[in-house]
Amino acid sequence: MSTVTFNPLSRLSSQPWSALDGLGPVVSEALARILSGDPAERVLDRTLRAHRELPREGRQALKEAVFNVGLWRRRLAFLLDSEGASPPQLLFALLHGLGGVPAREAASWAGLEAPVPLRTGEPPSLALRASLPDWLADHFTRELGTEAEDFCAHLNVPGPITLRVNPARLSREALAARLASEGVATRPGSWSPLALQVEGPRPNLYGLASLREGLFEVQDEGSQLLGLLVEARPGETVLDLCAGAGGKTLQLGAAMADSGRLMAYDPDAERLDRLQQRASRAGLTRVHVLRTPPAPGLGVDRVLADVPCSELGSLRRGPDLRFRLSPDVLSRFIATQRDILARAADAVRLGGRVVYATCTVNRAENQDVVADFLRARPDFRRVPPGAGWLPEACVQDGFLFVTPHRHGTDGFFAAVLERAEAVG
Ligand SMILES: C[S@@+](CC[C@H](N)C(=O)[O-])C[C@H]1O[C@@H](n2cnc3c(N)ncnc32)[C@H](O)[C@@H]1O
Structure with missing residues (x-):
């Protein structure tokens, strides 16, 4: 019996997708590169640098679109019933099929003239549900048995940002106070006495004086x-x-x-x-x-x-x-x-x-x-x-x-x- 209680798709319905309006060609170009094997982080980084004029929401939507089509491509191909779907079709399937955006808006923001039909219902295998290659889903099933589904669901959301205090310099509590003074909210980790987890949106940690002073490192x-x-x-x-x-x-x-x-x-x-x-x-x-x-x-x-x-x-x-x-x-x-x-x-x-x-x-x-x-x-x-x-x-x-x-x-x-x- 599966122990799934966690839905990795739920975060897709709270993204600022409307900010993609007009960005279809930019997203499609980035996606084409990822689908041909370029690492997603590198492609996103280059795309954002080439479009510095984008406002914050546009950058956020672009990042989520690029990462999530990269991640969910197998499930999206299943939804589209096509292994050779184009980047705009995949983006449409992400926005409408997984993100719940109404079909017309999803098509327009993805750069399609009209919505394309999508399959309904749960995909029939773990590999398709979790968007994994078959061999990898089979491997996790062999390793983790009934927990494989939940494990794979958790692989499909970004991990938290966790910091490790440098205890030679200060205590975890003192670091939390210092970070708060720099505008970064944290809470203690659950397992390591050295850990602080960053709360809220991802801050630019590399711009912080506390990092330059060696007070912490980023470490899971x-x-x-x-x-x-x-x-x-x-x-x-x-x-x-x-x-x-x-x-x-x-x-x-x-x-x-x-x-x-x-x-x-x-x-x-x-x-x-x-x-x-x-x-x-x-x-x-x-x-x-x-x-x-x-x-x-x-x-x-x-x-x-x-x-x-x-x-x-x-x-x-x-x-x-x-x-x-x-x-x-x-x-x-x-x-x-x-x-x-x-x-x-x-x-x-x-x-x-x-x-x-x-x-x-x-x-x-x-x-x-x-x-x-x-x-x-x-x-x-x-x-x-x-x-x-x-x-x-x-x-x-x-x-x-x-x-x-x-x-x-x-x-x-x-x-x-x-x-x-x-x-x-
Ligand atoms: C898991 S990473 C280590 C991460 C590192 N301990 C840290 O905390 O950041 C494994 C490392 O093993 C190194 N490695 C590869 N072959 C090795 C070998 N034959 N002997 C020792 N280290 C090796 C790799 O270069 C890589 O940096």
Whole structure:
């Protein structure tokens, strides 16, 4: 039985669609590019820059039209009973079929001479209802069973904007007050003690002095939980083995009160450059960026292995990401994940801890990688994640597992693995 209580379409009936009047050709051109494979964010950005004269409502309507046709294209094709529908037809189906705009206005704002017929009734499959490729809907059904419908519904609305306070600089309450003075309303997150969620319309966070001063970072609440699971303490030696641009490195550095030794490695040099800039903005002086992989036997206290993965937990971050994936993504990263976890294990001291984390919903990349590792390394054992502080609702079968439909976060998985004090 389905547990759906959430309707991702309801937000489509409260958009300023009338502001599209006269913008049909602009929207159609942007849509044509997205449908041919250009990323929606990039297309929208270029379109808005080319039309700086648009008033606020026009920009909002354009953004919603472009993102939602990009997102709902599969369901719209079903409504139109055509795989080869034109951008104006798709926009019409969005406005009238999903957004409830009367047919004549919808046709006119979409740039059509007259309304076109649409199918009525619920689409017959999860893939069509949630506008997903068949293979992906099948995958989520295998992974989540009766919760798949609700999960997929939550992938079809934008995620919240969540901030992580820099606790080395100020408290969460002090940050909320500072942001309020800058015109940004927030409320505390539900799971991470470091999280504030932005309320109301999206502010220009990058224009805020508080961001430039390193008082916070933008970071999903589930991602914050991964950083917290490391339980890094002042004075320890910690390795962030897939540091990227440093989202979690900064969090670890703050937890360590900028003491001890924090090493950050990533094969992507450009991301490490950004990490260095962000670390200095956050006031962290003890981050050692590693430009080559760390040698085995480092003997660090803790390792975070935030491995590359299929990223199915963050699909709501991009309306068209799902259509740019192919089924091989489900197995593409497994060998790398195994290799990184083995290297993490070689870097940690006896009695130390490894946190293996992904942002995906895929047992093959999550539980199975951990199970294979534990078979090969009997000197490690799995320990309860976040014992004493992590809410039980974030734990499933001894792993951290959070999802958009249950927690309001992106989807994340993590295992906490402890190395025995001495083998034998
Ligand atoms: C999930 S992202 C990390 C995000 C980062 N921890 C953060 O919080 O912003 C995974 C990272 O793994 C890196 N990566 C890819 N192959 C790797 C490898 N063989 N060893 C270590 N890192 C790798 C990628 O460049 C990417 O930055």
